[in-house]
């Protein structure tokens with residue numbers, strides 16, 4: 400609910416004054432060293448840590464003081480974070496440019512919850528779809544669902560892109576330990592035919608099920624791949640079009656387009672316009688995940704999401720993990736001028752987690768105007784990137800340790816491994832702790848000299864330290880913990896978006912990408928050379944491409 404104009408002006412003024420206070424406070428903090436901060440407060444490492452729904456967040460190695468935290472929390476209050484959280488959970492249309500509610504939280508709400516959109520409780524529909532997904536998954540996994548020739552399904556290929564791909568891929572990789580090992584799961588997203596060609600390598604069409612995942616069912620890449628998949632499948636099944644109903648299911652909000660494609664809507668799993676693509680891994684878009692790990696594990700993941708939702712909705716800001724992480728992200732982005740943030744999971748199963756987060760964070764908060772369309776006066780949307788540790792240590796960590804840029808890092812680690820192998824896990828975790836320690840405290844010239852380093856070499860071997868990081872520690876990577884972790888980032892992104900007063904839920908840049916190529920496609924396809932009316936660079940590139948592809 401929007402406040403009255405007078406209250407809005409008052410809010411804006413106090414928000415601006417907190418922002419100014421932070422800017423002036425930054426001048427002090429930027430000169431302080433984490434070394435001093437820790438020396439001055441021997442309990443800092445215990446004090447600046449939070450535990451919520453089983454995730455432990457150590458934020459003590461951030462360049463903050465108690466005063467910083469006080470001001471950041473004040474900024475959250477003055478930015479109306481509390482009412483904005485309530486507005487999301489109450490199904491208000493907070494995605495204002497698309498006039499939509501934003502209710503991924505409803506996807507993981509328990510059966511007895513009530514969340515209204517336009518006066519209608521959406522929770523029963525969510526559970527009806529979940530039950531259908533469960534039924535279908537059980538039939539496929541048990542072999543009861545047969546392919547056209549009577550063989551059981553051994554291979555599942557999800558066709559989708561963006562939000563209809565990154566979540567399912569990430570979750571499949573993250574939860575592989577829990578997956579059905581007698582089945583193959585593959586993912587096709589790119590319109591580059593190589594993606595499809597490689598995905599079907601060695602597969603028998605009689606044992607292969609395709610899930611066409613597309614909210615709109617009009618996305619060029621997905622529809623192109625889906626047509627190719629249908630041709631491959633039908634050809635491999637004796638040319639019988641009737642086989643489509645046993646080998647293709649759809650996940651979409653667009654029943655009309657699904658039937659036009661030839662998929663029976665009885666084999667369609669729906670979702671709703673209040674689920675954004677990048678927030679859809681808990682919806683029917685997660686069908687591949689459920690097929691891989693089974694309905695119980697999928698529901699455990701949803702429960703993890705829900706626990707973090709409740710924590711975000713109800714915990715006081717100072718003890719609220721996503722709020723704190725979101726505020727720290729704003730602190731580095733807008734006051735330290737940090738352009739990027741690294742996410743470094745020390746867990747091989749999370750190898751696709753940074754890629755998933757790139758969409759979640761950058762598509763959500765890569766915005767240049769406020770909710771009322773005014774140009775922003777400060778930066779939004781840090782660039783997220785990362786790789787699992789320890790691999791990254793042997794490549795880009797050099798720049799984090801000794802480069803000229805400030806890169807706040809999130810280290811994610813688990814106390815128990817899913818694959819106990821001798822000393823491996825202790826060595827892995829020792830690396831997490833060693834890295835965050837080295838980043839924070841570095842190595843002084845005196846320490847380097849004391850090691851007997853010749854004077855000329857000393858500057859090269861000095862580590863300034865003072866490089867901030869969060870450490871997120873959980874017990875073990877389970878479906879439930881994965882849900883908590885993803886929801887932690889979702890709500891951190893929400894918090895950042897509220898502080899910046901932007902619409903974190905639209906994606907007009909993505910929409911642009913969906914139409915841009917359409918004009919050029921007929922110009923590069925075969926046929927007589929068309930009149931080209933682009934700039935001279937684009938015209939020349941198109942001509943050269945046409946010539947090259949025809950040459951022997």
Ligand code: G6Q
Pocket residue numbers: 560561562563612613614615616617618621675676677678762906909
């Ligand atoms: C997500 C974006 C985008 C979208 C894809 C696929 O928030 O909107 O990544 O998920 O473009 O869209 P469809 O699911 O409609 O094919």
